[in-house]
Amino acid sequence: MSNSPRTAIVIGGGLVGSACALRLAGAGLAVTVIDDAPKQRPASWGNAGHIAVEQVEPIASWATLRSAPRRHFARGGALDLPVAAIGAWLPFGLRLAAAATRFDAGKAALTRLMAGAMPAWRRLAADLGDAALLREDGHFILWETAATAAAGRAAWAATDTGSATIREATATEIEVLRGAMGAAFAGAVRCEGSAQIADQTQLAEALAAALARAGVVRHLGAATLVKRGDRVTVEVGGEGLDADVVLVAAGIGSAALLAGVGVRVPLIAERGYHIEAPTSGAMLPPRVFEDRSMIVTRFGNRLRAASFVEFSRADLPPDPRKWARLQRHVAELGLAFEGEVTPWYGSRPTLPDYLPAIGRVAGTANLAAAFGHNHLGLTLSAVTGEIVAYMLVGEAAPDPAFSTVRF
Structure with a gap:
């Protein structure tokens, strides 16, 4: 790859792609x-808006x-393995089991990324x-029974949370x-050190304006x-485009793109669901209802409840049972959903080791990747943009540790 690139094509207009484009x-x-x-x-726009720096332990674990x-959906949990998608999740599951044997190495890599997030x-x-x-108000974790509260507190006490800390909620907070x-x-309990995006629509608009100010062209x-040889070009709308750097940051679409140049990526569509409605309730930090594997976040005058880990294919239709269960959770908890409920689902781009792919693509002169952020697309988007700029342009790294991070 050119030591002094002058041009770049970023494929993907999501949060990770936009952050990378802005930094380049x-x-x-x-x-x-x-x-x-x-x-x-x-997916990065349909999530809970939670910047989850406490999640330094990869999900690929024993x-x-x-x-x-x-945790299976049929038993009331948030994990689902649809029969129609067995061809996707079975080989992925076997790779995840293999990645679990490298948990310590994965945790070390993720911890370093989280330190800069x-x-x-x-x-x-x-x-x-x-x-x-x-x-930067952190978030709450709640339990509905004494037994699950005791188990949950013990689990968090034994979990490495990186730069974040866990403490008991105060009497005022409980009230x-x-x-x-x-x-x-x-x-x-309250997690301190995590954060949330106040308004995702506002973030999207601010990013679009910043990209326009920076002269970024959109196709x-x-x-x-x-x-062709060791170089990669891009075709879009019948037009051929060439650049010193071609960065694939297309989320779940990245695997199909790279397959076209002979690069096989074990990416799966890990689908999540949310429902959202107007609210006039209290402005609170995100709340994780751990017994239900659900997180609830306030964005402006709207309240969003998100959940589910559905290993599937992006082209399969959504499962309306997920939205129905979310609505039941919201009703049973007495949350302040007011007015018409809007449903959403999307595909998190997930690799078996639950680490993002950030780096140059071997065997090519100008192709690089920034995708596979799983549940952490929002959390790691900003730091991914900085790492990509440092990696491809050779700017001063925001933290010396990033110069040695490899995936």
């Missing part, structure tokens, strides 16, 4: 973003595998001209939490990679 443009490159679905919000049966978000929010986009729901709960349409 800031490093002096002429950047083109190719987006095939500008009106369709990908603990995850042991707990899978009791919050500082990178502060820099990004400042560069977007809206520091209020980032709300506020009780006032925001109609059902009783048995215990709550609408589906991209195809073409390899």
Whole structure:
């Protein structure tokens, strides 16, 4: 790859792709973003808005595998393995089991990424001209029974949470939490050090404005990679585009793109669901209802409940039972959903080791990747943009540790 690239094509207009494009443009490159679905919000826009720096332990672990049966959707849990998608999740599951044997190495890599996540978000929010986009209030974790509260507290006490800390909720916080729901709960802790995006629509608009100011060109349409020798070019709308750097940051679509140039990626569509409705309730940090594997977040005057880990294919229709269960959870907890409920589902791009793919693609002169962020697309998007700019342009790294991170 050129030591002094001047041009870059970023395939993917989601949060990770946008963050990478902005940082590459800031490093002096002429950047083109190719987006095939500008009106369709990908997974990073449909999540809980939670910047989850406490999640330094990859999900690819023996603990995850042991707990899978009791977490199955049919038993009331959030994990689902649709029969129609067995061809996708069975080989993925076998790879996940193999990755679990490398848990310590994965945790070390993820911990280093997480160490830079919050500082990178502060820099990004400042560069977007809206520091209020980032709300650093932590989040709450609640349990509904004494037994699950005791087990949950013990589990978090034994979990490495990186730069975040877990403490008991105060009496005042308990009172506020009780006032925001109609059902009783048995215990709550507060995670300090995590954060949330205050308004995802506002974030999308701020990013689009910043990209426009930076001179980033947008092409609408589906991209195809073409390899000639060791170089890769991009075709979109019948037009061929060439650049010193071609960055694949297309989320779940990244595997199909790379397959076109002979690169096989074991990416799965790990689908999540949410429901959202207007609210006039209290403005609270995100609340994780651990007994139900559900997180509830306030964005402006709307409240969102998100859940489910559905290993599937992106082209399969959504499962309406997921939305029905979310609505039941919301009703049983007495949460302040008011007015019409809007459903959503999307595909998290997940690799078996639950680490993102960030790096140059072997065997090519100008192809690089930034995808596979699983549940952590929002959390790691800002720092991924900085790492990509450093990796491809050779700017000063935001933290010396990033210069040695490899995936």
